[in-house]
Amino acid sequence: xxxVAERSSPGSGVPAPAPADAGALALWTEIAELEDRSRFxxxxxxxxxxLALAEAREVGLPELERRARLVQADLVRRRGDVAEAGRLxxxxxxxxxxxxxxxPLARSxxxxxxxxxxxxxxxxxxxxxxxxxxxxxxxxxxQTRIDHHARLAxxxxxxxxxxxxxRYDHVLQLAEEIGDVDRQLLVLNNRSYxxxxxxxxxxxxxxxxKLQDLAARHGVPLRVGRLDTVGRALLELxxxxxxxAAMLPGLHPEVLDASLDGDAGADFLLTLTEIRRxxxxxxxxxxxxxxxxxxxxxxxxxxxxxxxxxxxAELHAAAGDFRAAYEEHRLYCDELMELxxxxxxxxxxxxxxxxxxxxxxxxxxxxxxxxxxxxxxxLYNRRYVDDELPRLLAAHPGEVTVALLDLxxxxxxxxxxxxxxxxxxxRTVAELLQEHGRRDSDPGGSFVARLGGEEFLLVLTxxxxxxxVRQLEAVRRAIGAHPWDELTAGLPVTVSIGSAHGxxxxxxxxxxxxxxxxAAKRQGRDRVVVAA
Numbered sequence: 001x002x003x004v005a006e007r008s009s010p011g012s013g014v015p016a017p018a019p020a021d022a023g024a025l026a027l028w029t030e031i032a033e034l035e036d037r038s039r040f041x042x043x044x045x046x047x048x049x050x051l052a053l054a055e056a057r058e059v060g061l062p063e064l065e066r067r068a069r070l071v072q073a074d075l076v077r078r079r080g081d082v083a084e085a086g087r088l089x090x091x092x093x094x095x096x097x098x099x100x101x102x103x104p105l106a107r108s109x110x111x112x113x114x115x116x117x118x119x120x121x122x123x124x125x126x127x128x129x130x131x132x133x134x135x136x137x138x139x140x141x142x143q144t145r146i147d148h149h150a151r152l153a154x155x156x157x158x159x160x161x162x163x164x165x166x167r168y169d170h171v172l173q174l175a176e177e178i179g180d181v182d183r184q185l186l187v188l189n190n191r192s193y194x195x196x197x198x199x200x201x202x203x204x205x206x207x208x209x210k211l212q213d214l215a216a217r218h219g220v221p222l223r224v225g226r227l228d229t230v231g232r233a234l235l236e237l238x239x240x241x242x243x244x245a246a247m248l249p250g251l252h253p254e255v256l257d258a259s260l261d262g263d264a265g266a267d268f269l270l271t272l273t274e275i276r277r278x279x280x281x282x283x284x285x286x287x288x289x290x291x292x293x294x295x296x297x298x299x300x301x302x303x304x305x306x307x308x309x310x311x312x313a314e315l316h317a318a319a320g321d322f323r324a325a326y327e328e329h330r331l332y333c334d335e336l337m338e339l340x341x342x343x344x345x346x347x348x349x350x351x352x353x354x355x356x357x358x359x360x361x362x363x364x365x366x367x368x369x370x371x372x373x374x375x376x377x378x379l380y381n382r383r384y385v386d387d388e389l390p391r392l393l394a395a396h397p398g399e400v401t402v403a404l405l406d407l408x409x410x411x412x413x414x415x416x417x418x419x420x421x422x423x424x425x426x427r428t429v430a431e432l433l434q435e436h437g438r439r440d441s442d443p444g445g446s447f448v449a450r451l452g453g454e455e456f457l458l459v460l461t462x463x464x465x466x467x468x469v470r471q472l473e474a475v476r477r478a479i480g481a482h483p484w485d486e487l488t489a490g491l492p493v494t495v496s497i498g499s500a501h502g503x504x505x506x507x508x509x510x511x512x513x514x515x516x517x518x519a520a521k522r523q524g525r526d527r528v529v530v531a532a
Contacts, residue, residue, distance in 0.1 A: 024059055024061065027052060027055050027056060027061070027064060031052050031056070031071070032141065034049055034052060034068070035071055035107070038078075039147060040182055045071075046075055049068055049075065052064075052068045052071075053065060053068035053069060056068055063101055063104055066092045066096065066101070067103075069088055069092055070089065070092055070104065070107045070108060070110075070111055072088065073085045073088035074111050077111070077114060077115060082115055082119060083349055085114075086112065086115040086116075086350055086351075090108075090112065092104060092107075092108045093105065103135075103137070106135035106148070107132075109128045109129070109132035109135065110132040110147070110148055112124075113126075113128035113129040113132055113151050114151065117154070117158065119350055121347075122159055126155040126159060129148075129152040129155040130152060132151065132152070133152050136148055142174060142177075142178045142180075143178070143183070146174045146183050146187075149167055150171045150186070150187055150190070153167035153171060153190070153191070157190070157191070157193075157194025157198070158197065164191075164194060165191075168190075168191045171187050172187050172188070181214065181218050184214055185211060188207055188210050188214065189208075189226045189229050191207045192204045192205075192230075192233060196236060201233060202237070204229075204232075204233040205233045208229055208230040208234075211226060211229070212230060212246075223250075224265045224268040225267070227246065227250040227268060228247070228267055228268045228271050230246045230247070231268075231271050234246060240275055240278055244276065244279065247271070247272050247275070250265070265295060266292045266295040266299070266301050266308075267304055269288050269289070270289070270292050270311060272288045273308075273311055274314075277314060277318055282319055285315055286315060289308060292304070292308055293305065296308060303339060309328055309329075309331050309335060310332045312328045313326075313328035313332060330452075330453065333452050334452050341372070372384040374450040376427065377426055377430035378430065379448050379449050379450045380448065380449040380450075381449060381450060384449060385451070388445075388459075389402070389509070389510075390505070393503060393504065393505065396462065397504075398502050399461060399462050399463060399464075400463075400503070401459070401468035401499060401501045402457070402459055402499070402500050402501075402510060402513045403457070403458040403468075403497050403499040403513060404451075404455065404456075404498045404499075404513045404517045405455070405457070405475075405497050406454060406455050406456075406495065406517055407425070407426075407429065407493065407495055408494045408495065408496055408525040408526060410425075410453075412491060413425055413488055416491060417488055421487060421488065426454065429495070430448070430450065432478050432479050435478070436474055437458045437475055446458075446461050446462075447459050458475070468499060472497050472499055473528055475495075476497055476526070476527070479493060480492070480493070480495070494526035496520040496525045496527060497527070497529070498514060498516030498518065498528075499513060499528060499529070499530045500512035500530075512532075513531060515531060516529040516530060516531040
């Protein structure tokens with residue numbers, strides 16, 4: 001197979017085929033165009049990237065082949081397979097580093113920045129975004145320079161770093177100089193979104209207004225993701241009527257169904273629901289929320305579905321149905337904990353797919369450990385309980401005490417002080433349980449877990465019933481005696497405990513402990529009750 005000679009092409013920063021080979025030059029141009037368009041959803045990009053990859057292999061241009069595969073990786077990421085995108089980008093990253101291929105190395109950093117951003121590791125995302133910019137040559141294509149600097153601005157903005165503003169100004173100027181409206185719209189939307197996340201709502205409104213003005217001047221209809229940004233900026237400033245008016249164009253079925261943000265318009269509908277609820281238009285809010293839930297269930301949008309439960313609880317409360325609001329909020333809390341565990345597992349799988357190194361395995365174990373932890377308190381979660389309790393009951397027959405602990409009148413703290421204070425109380429209780437819920441003579445296996453809301457689980461191994469009760473009483477006293485006044489404005493924090501010793505199955509032990517906890521509540525709270 002004849003290998004095509006390459007030369008440096010002005011204005012590209014990457015090798016291009018010699019002019020004598022028109023076919024290879026056309027391939028180089030096609031891959032450069034695919035790189036330019038991979039940030040935007042357009043029909044046929046996947047097929048074009050596959051054809052370009054096959055042709056690059058055929059003519060023997062390894063750098064063009066890797067660049068085509070990076071285009072595929074970025075498209076795969078946009079379709080939701082972050083693990084596969086990361087695996088492809090990491091593989092090409094290693095090849096480019098080994099072969100001194102500067103431009104593919106810069107592009108691999110560019111894709112990896114987006115991968116780690118979606119995995120929630122903003123520090124690594126920022127590192128890759130910085131290197132993606134540093135490795136660009138001076139004569140790189142303007143579109144590529146804009147994309148790399150814009151991704152760095154996004155990472156800085158998500159970090160809350162004010163340096164993002166200068167970056168956004170720079171890339172917006174570059175996009176204006178070449179008349180690239182698509183990139184101007186992208187930059188304006190992302191800047192407004194980052195300002196919202198940072199709590200700078202007036203600035204967010206300024207940039208979302210520029211977004212609307214630019215789209216109107218060029219006759220470009222705003223898709224629902226961008227309408228959501230505009231509506232959210234107005235919502236946060238309590239301009240509810242303006243927020244709903246700004247979002248109404250997105251309600252047309254053709255616009256919703258054409259959502260390019262991977263959420264079928266569900267996120268947009270959730271924001272609209274909140275706006276309508278806060279305006280007091282409860283029937284309309286329920287209508288948009290119902291459609292949001294239908295789209296979530298049709299497309300498997302678990303994360304948005306969980307947030308929709310919280311909004312449904314708010315709607316029930318606004319309508320005065322507090323029992324329904326409470327039940328929906330409990331479902332929200334339970335599903336949120338499950339979602340967080342699932343997301344950590346997904347991160348672990350993505351890292352494992354990306355790396356086959358010792359460091360990757362270490363990271364994978366770290367994310368596995370995180371998936372078994374409650375994010376608020378750091379205690380083990382229900383998933384850990386489901387894995388560990390059956391093993392302990394089998395390993396220590398007749399020597400395991402299972403205790404359920406529930407904070408008394410906890411809702412009063414949330415309602416009177418704030419949910420933030422409530423969270424601080426939960427974290428402090430978790431620390432007290434860790435401090436007083438273990439014994440120096442423990443043979444191993446005892447643990448504390450948070451089951452959800454204000455309910456905790458303490459499992460003690462190697463205990464007789466009398467010792468277990470004395471330890472639980474010590475826990476109860478420690479929580480009640482803690483100096484809560486400064487945090488809770490004088491409201492007491494006490495705990496009711498239901499305990500069961502022994503048990504052949506988790507269902508048996510937890511069932512008896514739950515009955516004892518109910519008895520403790522019924523008898524006046526702030527006490528330990530032992531199951532018969």
